[in-house]
Amino acid sequence: MFAHPHLLGIEGLGPLDITAILDRAETYAEAARAGTPPEPVLKGMTQINMFFENSTRTQASFEIAGKRLGADVMNMAMQASSIKKGETLIDTALTLNAMHPDLLVVRHPHSGAVNLLASKVNCAVLNAGDGRHEHPTQALLDALTIRRRKGRLHRLTVAICGDIAHSRVARSNMILLGLMENRVRLVGPRTLMPAGVDHMVAEMTDDMKEGLKDADVVMMLRLQKERMDGGFIPSEREYYHRFGLDAEKLSYAKPDAIVMHPGPMNRGVEIDGVLADDINVSVIQEQVEMGVAVRMAAMELLAQARKG
């Protein structure tokens, strides 16, 4: 039984928690494909999406997930609001808390900010990405996609490639995939590997050929240019040449390997555009689809845990 007050990260969850969310999400995904509307289990509940950082995809996904389950969803574009007037994160949290929402979905540019906010409010908080720390629903939707395509979520070789240093997606995925006893490899230039990450995973390389060898899953990351303050890579074309995924590099992986990307993609920087659209290998659209299902499941389980 899922018994956590918030979903702040993959860290702290157990294999059964993860399986519970994925199983629930799977039924939502199937129902959506069949066109069956789900039970409005969040009816009468208020969900507030607070995004302190621009997002179209994740915010839309959370909004649709909430609405499908009957919640009253409100979006707050925090960059345009009181933050500009000098209000602190905690004051904003307390103000919203006084309106008694049931679910707060928060994205923030700083690591740990969502944990801080969660400690000040009474409702369930879902981390929609904090700095370079965690993005748990992304890791869960990736896990669900892998499980559906590969038939299992253990003993797989997963290569996570590219900008690891700036990626919360990489961190959450490393933790989740490690917990489920998969073999995780990090592949990318050393400038984009956080110092000390070698203690978190078994394998690390800056050679795509070596990194992708016999991989079941190739997970590409977006080069996060907006988080870089200069000089991590010499140029995008050199990066593409060495680390961009194309058919040739993919040929090092297993023949039935799948290609993933959390989006939005920089085509021609970390991934070849044609490859990204190749429905035989790319599961990028399915990831987006599973995103809604996973978020529905996560919000439902949190709401249930709150009710006790």
Place this chain on the structure above:
Amino acid sequence: MTVTTFTNARLIDPESGEETLGWLRIEDGLIAERGTGARDGVDCNGKCLAPGIIDIGVKIGEPGERHKESYKTAGAAAAAGGVTTMVTRPDTDPVMDTPEMLAFAMRRAQDAAPVHVLPIAALTKGFEGREMTEIGFLGDAGAVAFSDADAVVQDTRVLARAMTYAAGLDALIIAHPQEPVLSRKAAMTSGPFAAKLGLPTVSPMAERMQLERDLALVEMTGVRYHADQLTCAASLKVLARAKAEGLKVTAGTSVHHLTLNTFDIDDYRTFFKVKPPLRSEDDRMATVEALASGLIDIVSSMHTPQDEESKRLPFEEAASGAVALETLLPACLQLVHAGHLDLPRLFRALSLNPARLLGLSAGRLAVGAPADLILFDPDAPFILDRSKLRSKSKNTPYDGRRMQGRVLRTLVSGREVFAR
């Protein structure tokens, strides 16, 4: 004429490195006589009598941030913590860079603080790293050292000139060795735990790198140089080499880097955000060993008051620093209780060495030295409650921690300024 005799006291003598049970007589604010055995007088019940702490690098919010700490509140905290001399940092607002400001601050300090206050002045005007301050005038006005605090002078030519000029006046320069570009925006020391938390990091090498630059300039100019906080094995090696070569170099460290490590940050606890960031356990142990061996000369509180607002923020945005005037001694005693060093050795680092560095006659239990003394019970247990701190700001990383060691009395020039 005021005369007091303390008897049945465990006299902690950092000069001789010995502790003896005996008595000590104070006359007119000075230590007049001492001996072993018993005398009539104030019975200390076998508790420790030691020279008062001389704390180099205390930040006080006057002028500019009085809501965080004033001379009055810092003075009360110092007295309660056994600090008889606060050597104050120049990172006020505006910075302490003119003799007029220094004189103003010293008048305020004299009126408000019950302990001695000695100021460090800025090394460059406005901490801008472009022009040196009036080192001569500031010295005449009472500045005991010159420093840009944690605003590292990046322009090596400016620093070389300031050092050359200071050397001519035999002035002391205090620096915060931290390569400023490499450490820009860093909130944590790099390592596996930082990678997990996803915070911007700096390698401890940034400290060594800047220390090496500074030491090359010290060798070139012959200035007296003190590194305020060395906190990692990499820079301690460099320090050992410089001392072996005979450079006029001393080094300090903060009580936080001796007693806490990077794991204490735990779930983004901002009270553990200090400058430089807390280090790995290996580096902490290297620092403790360097203190025990005498390679590190001085331990400071690096007292940095921050209000609740500047700490109740996401870790990256939160202000750095911790208050420590009142926790300096009990936290250091943790190292004594763990067997890393004895009490005389500890008071070399807390009292004697700072006094020598600044040319003060305090810091000793010698006849003729000022009666800046503390009586403390090294074993008394307590649980730290930050709301009870005398500092105006309560940002201590030790809140809720079990500690041992309490100050019972503090005397400044023979006058009692604190008693429990």
